[in-house]
Amino acid sequence: MRPADLFDLGLLGVRTRKARAALSAAGIAIGIATLVVVTGIPASSRQALDRQLSALGTNRLQAAPVPDRDPPVLLPAESVDMVSRIGPVTVASAVADFGQTITRSDRTAPGDFNALAVLAAKTNLLRAVNGTVRAGRFLDDAMARFPTVVLGSVAAQRLGFAGLDPGRPAQVYVGRRWFTVIGILDPVPLSPDIDRSVMIGWPAAAQWLRFGGHPTRIYVQTTDDQVEAVTAVLAATVDPQHPGNVLVSRPSDALAAKRAVQQTFGALFLGLAGIALLVGGLGVANTMYISVLERRREIGLRRALGANRGQIRIQFLTESIVLSVLGGAAGILCGVLATAAYSTAQNWPVAVPAGSTAGGLGGALVVGVLAGVYPAIRAARLHPTEALASV
Structure with missing residues (x-):
């Protein structure tokens, strides 16, 4: 099969099971939105605090x-x-x-x-x-x-x-x-x-x-x-x-306080971002694992028709990555809007770190790969007879 055919096959689960795909993408979207919000809101707050501290003559x-x-x-x-x-x-x-x-x-x-x-x-x-x-x-x-x-x-x-x-x-x-x-x-x-x-x-x-x-x-x-x-x-x-x-x-002395605040916020960003990505990754991994269990019949039928293990792995891995990227894009959009709304309500400057948006999308891609590896391998290992008999 050509790479384009394999990619199209990987999107099959997304197109045919739209509700489940939307719910699966929502899991990673929540995680990425959390990443953007927990970095964007403190960054906006830090800019507002920086302005107040700068007014004290730190420079x-x-x-x-x-x-x-x-x-x-x-x-x-x-x-x-x-x-x-x-x-x-x-x-x-x-x-x-x-x-x-x-x-x-x-x-x-x-x-x-x-x-x-x-x-x-x-x-x-x-x-x-x-x-x-x-x-x-x-x-x-x-x-x-x-x-x-x-x-x-x-x-x-x-x-x-x-x-x-x-x-x-x-x-x-x-x-x-x-x-x-x-x-x-x-x-x-x-x-x-x-x-x-x-x-x-x-x-x-x-x-x-x-x-x-x-x-x-x-x-x-x-x-x-x-x-x-x-x-x-x-x-x-x-x-x-x-x-x-x-x-x-x-x-x-306000300069020392300003630098301490920046270091504290930096450590807080890393911790919250890691937790958010972990939650989103577990959601996608769980979804893909359940998808393998639910689609044994499809896997057995495709193996019986000549699909090899590599093609099965690519199919499920592609589906996992697509779900994560879609969820990541939606999460970035929701996170930016939430950060802008909250910062505006607090009269803070709106500051969404570019690293958090790029990291969110890149993190979604990495999470999609990691979350889809084991389910894809498990799906590829299913023997056609075993898969068809388990239905």
């Missing part, structure tokens, strides 16, 4: 001069540009506290101290600290050159700004000069010092307030897997001549 570092030195430590003016050239660094920004005070009026007494810092700020600061603007706008390349300021949330409250009116520009008094308020920030959990600060563009601070260009705090964002590597070289990059004068913050 962010800070570099600052060592305090309480005499004379005070000054970081090189070009240090931010040097840090930005570190390969894994995605964002490098900075602020500089250069000793200015801010008031709402030029009539305020010199001793009226409001505990607010005036900072020169880079235009990409919000990206580095994960900040957002509540009202107005932040400094950009154009506004950073003009006498404009952005207020932190606490600074706006202390200065009496509940919001901004575009029709009536508000001003504050900094270093004997009026500056226009163009924005107010939301609270910045990663850097509470920003909340109590008033930010001026780097060029504007140099032009109108005699700022020397030396940063006092550098904010660095990198990838989670490169945090330690960047930490190791950050001090020497900020100040190559005196790296001991640079204090580098350590990665957040």
